[in-house]
Amino acid sequence: xxxxxxxxxxxxxxxxxxxxxxxxxxxxxxxxxxxxxxxxxxxxxxxxxxxxxxxxxxxxxxxxxxxxxxxxxxxxxxxxxxxxxxxxxxxxxxxxxxxxxxxxxxxxxxxxxxxxxxxxxxxxxxxxxxxxxxxxxxxxxxxxxxxxxxxxxxxxxxxxxxxxxxxxxxxxxxxxxxxxxxxxxxxxxxxxxxxxxxxxxxxxxxxxxxxxxxxxxxxxxxxxxxxxxxxxxxxxxxxxxxxxxxxxxxxxxxxxxxxxxxxxxxxxxxxxxxxxxxxxxxxxxxxxxxxxxxxxxxxxxxxxxxxxxxxxxxxxx
Numbered sequence: 387x388x389x390x391x392x393x394x395x396x397x398x399x400x401x402x403x404x405x406x407x408x409x410x411x412x413x414x415x416x417x418x419x420x421x422x423x424x425x426x427x428x429x430x431x432x433x434x435x436x437x438x439x440x441x442x443x444x445x446x447x448x449x450x451x452x453x454x455x456x457x458x459x460x461x462x463x464x465x466x467x468x469x470x471x472x473x474x475x476x477x478x479x480x481x482x483x484x485x486x487x488x489x490x491x492x493x494x495x496x497x498x499x500x501x502x503x504x505x506x507x508x509x510x511x512x513x514x515x516x517x518x519x520x521x522x523x524x525x526x527x528x529x530x531x532x533x534x535x536x537x538x539x540x541x542x543x544x545x546x547x548x549x550x551x552x553x554x555x556x557x558x559x560x561x562x563x564x565x566x567x568x569x570x571x572x573x574x575x576x577x578x579x580x581x582x583x584x585x586x587x588x589x590x591x592x593x594x595x596x597x598x599x600x601x602x603x604x605x606x607x608x609x610x611x612x613x614x615x616x617x618x619x620x621x622x623x624x625x626x627x628x629x630x631x632x633x634x635x636x637x638x639x640x641x642x643x644x645x646x647x648x649x650x651x652x653x654x655x656x657x658x659x660x661x662x663x664x665x666x667x668x669x670x671x672x673x674x675x676x677x678x679x680x681x682x683x684x685x686x687x688x689x690x691x692x693x694x695x696x697x698x699x700x701x702x703x
Contacts, residue, residue, distance in 0.1 A: 492534070523549070
């Protein structure tokens with residue numbers, strides 16, 4: 387082949403290659419509809435890029451990596467298929483409009499509000515909305531219905547909307563078990579009150595059924611529950627929602643004082659998880675009326691007050 391023809395061929399190859407390469411930076415040409423793209427917690431750098439390609443938001447993982455050159459923060463992003471890689475990378479390098487938030491079991495609503503405030507960028511007004519949601523939205527209980535779970539939450543929703551999401555999740559988790567409450571002649575609101583105590587008193591899932599059995603025994607026999615967690619609830623203040631109890635704590639005047647008042651308190655003291663709720667329905671069969679946890683959080687129960695005092699001497703002193 388003559389040199390000039392070789393040159394022409396090379397020019398054509400280079401031109402076509404350049405067009406092909408530049409084309410990889412362009413938008414895939416999908417719909418301009420804005421959709422949510424979710425980056426899970428713990429997602430890998432390459433895994434996220436591969437998911438973008440799978441959903442046809444990019445044409446090449448390698449090319450997008452050249453532009454992005456960093457991992458993407460977990461959360462939710464608004465993107466569309468008609469964005470080129472530069473526009474897409476700009477959005478995915480910014481803060482997500484939805485953030486992942488894990489709500490641990492056993493928190494009171496004020497604690498949950500404190501956890502959400504920095505994550506969602508709330509001001510005091512939105513924090514107050516979240517705390518006051520049970521009254522504003524006419525919930526059947528003033529606490530206990532903010533279901534503990536990992537949520538992907540929009541930062542542009544107000545406190546009432548975020549609270550409603552958690553209440554909806556609570557209903558979703560409770561609904562499969564409402565028939566069991568009816569069969570056992572237990573109001574579900576009663577179940578949540580008891581579950582909120584079990585959640586705070588248990589060292590973990592393994593002793594929830596035993597604590598449930600003991601508390602049911604006390605309720606059935608008309609004995610005051612005598613639970614420290616309800617006293618902590620009464621004395622909790624901002625910065626110390628579950629204070630260490632001191633001498634004389636049992637004398638506080640409050641309907642939540644389960645040493646002075648028989649039966650359950652007027653409302654839940656925390657937001658229980660499903661394990662604690664199921665423990666209400668499935669208590670362990672036991673003759674015990676008392677329990678303590680030792681320094682290793684191992685539970686020890688007793689049938690009589692004398693046995694209980696002996697356990698205190700043995701495991702707590």
